[in-house]
Amino acid sequence: MALIELSPETPAPPDPPAAPPAYVYRRFGLALAVLLTLALGGAAPASSLLWQRTGRVPTPVGTDLQLMGGRLYSLDFQQQPPVVTAWSADPVRRLWSTPGPAGTEEEPYFLSAATTDVVMINVRRSTTVLDARTGSVRWRSDTPLQRLDDRTGLVLREDFRPGTEYDVDTGAPGRLYGSTTEELHTEPARSTSLDGVDLRTGRRIWSASVPGSISTAFIGGKIVVLSADRLSVRSPRDGAVLRERVVPRVGGHGPVWGEAVGDILLVHYGGFGEGGPVVAYAVDTLDALWQQYQPDPQGSAAACAGLPCVRSRTEVSVVDPRTGRLLWRADPDTDLLAFGPGSVLVVRGQTSPMRSVDRATGRVLADLGRWRGYVAVHDEAYVLTRTETDGSTSVGMLRAGRTAVQPLGRVRQPTGQCQADDEFVACRVGEAVDVFHYRA
Numbered sequence: 001m002a003l004i005e006l007s008p009e010t011p012a013p014p015d016p017p018a019a020p021p022a023y024v025y026r027r028f029g030l031a032l033a034v035l036l037t038l039a040l041g042g043a044a045p046a047s048s049l050l051w052q053r054t055g056r057v058p059t060p061v062g063t064d065l066q067l068m069g070g071r072l073y074s075l076d077f078q079q080q081p082p083v084v085t086a087w088s089a090d091p092v093r094r095l096w097s098t099p100g101p102a103g104t105e106e107e108p109y110f111l112s113a114a115t116t117d118v119v120m121i122n123v124r125r126s127t128t129v130l131d132a133r134t135g136s137v138r139w140r141s142d143t144p145l146q147r148l149d150d151r152t153g154l155v156l157r158e159d160f161r162p163g164t165e166y167d168v169d170t171g172a173p174g175r176l177y178g179s180t181t182e183e184l185h186t187e188p189a190r191s192t193s194l195d196g197v198d199l200r201t202g203r204r205i206w207s208a209s210v211p212g213s214i215s216t217a218f219i220g221g222k223i224v225v226l227s228a229d230r231l232s233v234r235s236p237r238d239g240a241v242l243r244e245r246v247v248p249r250v251g252g253h254g255p256v257w258g259e260a261v262g263d264i265l266l267v268h269y270g271g272f273g274e275g276g277p278v279v280a281y282a283v284d285t286l287d288a289l290w291q292q293y294q295p296d297p298q299g300s301a302a303a304c305a306g307l308p309c310v311r312s313r314t315e316v317s318v319v320d321p322r323t324g325r326l327l328w329r330a331d332p333d334t335d336l337l338a339f340g341p342g343s344v345l346v347v348r349g350q351t352s353p354m355r356s357v358d359r360a361t362g363r364v365l366a367d368l369g370r371w372r373g374y375v376a377v378h379d380e381a382y383v384l385t386r387t388e389t390d391g392s393t394s395v396g397m398l399r400a401g402r403t404a405v406q407p408l409g410r411v412r413q414p415t416g417q418c419q420a421d422d423e424f425v426a427c428r429v430g431e432a433v434d435v436f437h438y439r440a
Contacts, residue, residue, distance in 0.1 A: 050407075050438055051438050052436065052438075054089060054435045055091060055434075056092065057433040057435060058431065058432050059432060060078055061428075061431060063076045064110070065426060066110070066114075067089070067421050067424060067426045069114055070090070071087065071088060071089060071095070073111050073119065075110075077104060077105045079099075080102075081100055082100045082103065082104075082109065083099055084100040085098075086119070087435075089435050090435070096133075096135035097135065098130070098136065100121055101126070101140075103124070107124050108123075109121075115150040116132060117150070117199065118131065119131075120199075122144075127140065127141045127144065128140050129141075129199065139202035143181060144180055146216070147199065148196075149236070151200070152197070152199060152205065154195070154216065154223065155194075155195045156193070156214070156215075158189035159189055159193075160179065160190065161187060161190055166186050188212050189212060189213040190211075193207060194209070195207050196236060196238070211227065219263060220263055220284070222234065222242065224258075224265060224283055227247075228254045230245070230246060231246075231267070231286060233283060233286065243285070244286070245286045247267060250277045251269065251277060253269050255267045255268065256271055256276075261307055261308050261321045262306070262338075263282065263284060266278055266280050266308055274296060275293070275294055275296035276293070277292070278308075279291045280308075280321065280322075290323060291324070294310050295312065298312050302330075302333065302334060303335040304316065304335070305336070306337060307336060307359065309336060314332055315330065315332055316329065316331070316334065316336065318344070329362070330362070334347065338359070338379075339359075339379075340379060340399075340400020341400070342360065342400070343358065343359055343365060344356065344357050344359050347374065353372075353374045353382070353384060354369065355369070356368065356402075365402070368384065368398070368405070371384040373385040373386070375420050378422065380399060381397060381399050381400070382397070383395060384396050385418055387414045391414050392412050393411040394410055395409055395418070395425055395427075395438075397440045399440075408436075409436060411436075412429075413430070424437055
């Protein structure tokens with residue numbers, strides 16, 4: 001879920017026959033291998049065609065793991081500063097290890113993105129950019145760096161009137177305004193600069209300035225900017241304004257925060273976690289689609305990611321993003337995650353998958369009651385895990401819209417922490433991580 005908070009004639013004779021290309025023999029060999037496997041009564045397990053262990057990575061318990069683009073990255077918080085290590089997934093081998101920026105796992109401290117050129121590490125509001133080949137520091141940003149694509153990023157910086165810094169020790173009441181530097185202010189920013197930067201070097205590609213405090217989201221390959229009175233769409237290439245409209249005041253108040261839901265932007269006029277008017281805008285046209293009042297969620301802990309919901313203590317109601325109509329209801333202790341174009345993954349406690357359902361009706365597509373863990377591969381696939389009676393862990397894949405989980409293979413030991421990408425699954429087993437290559 002992306003949140004915005006103010007703070008596109010006679011034919012010639014045929015050639016003589018040539019030897020078939022090499023891939024023909026490879027395909028024939030694969031088919032022959034499958035036939036031999038079947039003829040031998042399954043002497044080789046069927047899962048071996050889908051699931052192969054590539055190696056083991058030694059990682060102490062307490063090390064955070066992230067699998068991105070065929071690489072496993074570990075963050076060892078037992079050392080100060082934390083040590084960042086990159087491993088290739090196939091074959092498993094260490095590529096580099098380097099001290100990361102100062103901080104602890106409570107900061108928060110995490111890898112926000114990895115490309116073929118750079119690795120981005122976020123510590124609170126700052127971002128450190130490492131060289132993906134060597135681990136050396138390329139550059140740093142003191143304010144949040146948002147990756148737009150593999151080559152471009154966005155950096156925001158506000159300009160506040162001097163003397164508006166809030167003294168937290170006083171506890172004085174009144175509305176406060178956040179900033180990209182985490183410092184609170186008693187007035188909104190006078191202006192905010194947007195800088196498009198080269199992710200590899202930090203070089204500024206373009207710059208723009210917008211009055212007041214703003215926030216941004218990257219939707220459909222475009223930068224969406226919400227300010228106190230205006231909604232605009234900018235090009236990530238040069239920052240040019242592609243579309244813009246005035247955002248009216250509702251009930252005498254301006255917008256407070258925005259929520260990106262697919263190609264829709266929901267502009268909220270109540271504070272985050274509070275009730276208030278909501279107006280939906282289509283990002284491609286900036287037309288207002290609907291407006292409704294959403295009541296106070298009354299302390300509901302339910303989360304909706306990628307789809308609009310109305311929350312209360314007794315239920316969670318899913319809303320049609322195009323019309324604002326209530327579609328179906330879920331229990332108040334469940335979280336709802338948009339899953340492909342027409343599905344929703346229903347989970348409990350942010351850890352246990354329960355089922356996937358049709359987004360329009362809430363009809364159950366796949367019952368996931370036997371599965372205990374999940375991790376997103378991308379927007380339309382999840383890897384699921386469950387512990388078997390013999391202590392092993394089964395691993396499967398659920399794709400958006402499917403009615404069954406596809407088995408991938410097993411980890412010989414119980415595991416409660418797995419990461420996955422389009423080709424690999426990495427699961428913790430004690431003081432190490434086993435890495436598997438899969439085909440789905």
